[in-house]
Amino acid sequence: MAADKPARRRRDPARRIEEIAAATERVIADRGIEGLTHRAVAEEAGVPLGATTYHFATKDDLIKAALERAYHRYAATLEEWAAHRPELTPHQLTVLLTDALMGCFGPHRDQEVVQLELYLAALRRSALRPIADRYTETTTNLLLAYVDPVTAQTVTAAMNGLTLRGLAATRPPTRTEVENILGRILTPHPGHPGLPTSPPPVADVAAGP
Secondary structure, eight states: OOOOOOOOOOOOHHHHHHHHHHHHHHHHHHHOGGGOOHHHHHHHHTSOHHHHHHHOOSHHHHHHHHHHHHHHHHHHHHHHHHHTOSOOOHHHHHHHHHHHHHHHHTTTHHHHHHHHHHHHGGGTOGGGHHHHHHHHHHHHHHHTTTSOHHHHHHHHHHHHHHHHHHHHSSSOOOHHHHHHHHHHHHSOOTTOOOOOSSOOOHHHHHOOO
């Protein structure tokens, strides 16, 4: 009687795709997008080269999968963050957002570099731009729970700029610098007279002394 053959393990395509996307992030973390290849991803994931090209025909497909993965992780983090903070004063929001940004420059720097590199890949890859848009929309929507729409958009833009500066510059901004910038946006400056609600008449603008 012939010995029973071991049962072949059924392949799980969804799991394989996730493994390849995760490996893509790790390769980018180590080599940057310029060093990303199907072969490097296959070696990192421990899968045959054909598996990466089967699920992701091009390098851009790999980048898109990694960006999607990074976005979902980012969105889940923000959702959990907001769930534990249903109400915040402007000062509390300033301090907590500063905490998050300083973490980007410190213990979470490697993860943020990969995320930013994937985000910036949308500069030359139009297919990635809808995912990049979702990053901005998700951040702004989080802030809408605490501030008005214009302030939410302004804080989002400031945080994007501070993150890029902090990761690309020789010296990241200090905690005081970050807190001062965000505080100026989130808390009206007591010495600022405010902007006029409507522009002055044209004649007044044009009139000389």
